[in-house]
Amino acid sequence: MKDLAQLSGINIFPVKSTSGIAQSRAYVGLEGISFDRRFVVTDTAGRMITARKYPKMVTIKSTLLPDGIVLSAPDVKDLHLSISDLEREEFECKIWSDRFFAYTTTDAANKWFSDVLDTPALLLYCGEESNRYREKLDTKVSFADGYPVLVISQGSLDELNRSASHPQSMAQFRTNLVIDGVAPFAEDSWEKIAIGDVEFKVGKACQRCVLTSVDPNTGEKMAAQEPTATLAKFRADEKGAIFFGMNLIALNEGVIEVGDELRVLETRTAITYADTRS
Known part of the structure; x- marks a missing residue:
């Protein structure tokens, strides 16, 4: 029996590019999660x-x-x-x-x-x-790179670790929301979702940079050029850009809590990536 799709993690990063804080409950505003x-x-x-x-x-x-x-x-x-x-x-x-x-x-x-x-x-x-209004998103955003919220499923990380040379952690990807109970990369096909009191529009896939290769505990580079080396084999577009996780825009404000059910309200056709893993 398939597990219930649910929110299993909430993370905020009060100062951009520094360590995160795990929360069990959080308030989501239009510009992102409170204190993120x-x-x-x-x-x-x-x-x-x-x-x-x-x-x-x-x-x-x-x-x-x-x-x-x-x-x-x-x-x-x-x-x-x-x-x-x-x-x-x-x-x-x-x-x-x-x-x-x-x-x-x-x-x-x-x-x-x-x-x-x-x-x-x-x-x-x-x-x-925030005074930062992003016209193409029609919302205000804090100091996040581009979108207010980022989501990644646990299944996606598990699929990465199935091929990676050594285990990679969710902390490397600095995601706000972690979802359990869905297939790897199920988030690629979401168009609109709801968690707790909040509905989210799903934006673009999140293009990943060199920061994912920094060990969040030590600040040192990960061994074997991970996770880039593995992601490049099955999550890269024709130009070589790597994608992992989906950006979200909150459509209303409200409370979310670990354990909340994920409700998929609308879907889209997921982008497909060439898989060169042996």
Whole structure:
């Protein structure tokens, strides 16, 4: 008997490109899950700094407080940041091709990230409501790469690990939602889904980059060029771009909880990829 399709994991990443936090219940807003990618590290010109260039960022951990956040990194003192202490001066930042106003935090936060990354850095905050409106999505988005939410099924990771040279973890793919009880890559064929109180429109497949090859525990490169080496054999398009997971746009706001049933409301024809695995 097939298992019930259900939400088995919820993850948020309060500071873009840093370690995530698993949650059992979360509130989904139109711009994403509460507290997800609400902070970003940038250079002094407001251009995002990510773990693609500074892989040790994935070892920075966040702990949420009622009035703020605590950030921890190896061999340095924790940074305590209260929302009420943020300067909140408008500061233009750039996330890929999007330019919009975010807000400054504190000199102490800027210094902390500059010291940890050994490069001049700023920590910016998107506010209670992001100023980043993505016209093609018709929604606001926080500091996430392009879409508010990312979903991956456990079956998809299991299928990757069936061929990978050594086990890969869901944490490498920095997904918000994990779904159990569906076939590998079932998410490719979803057009509209519902979880808990929230309905989601399914956007494009998520194109993966070098960040998936960074060990989320150590910040070091994974062995044997994984998972790229394996994904390239069965999840690449004709141009060689690799896809794993699907982007989501929330159509309404509400609560989701681990254990909620996944309801597939509409489907699409899934993109097919050449499979060169032996």
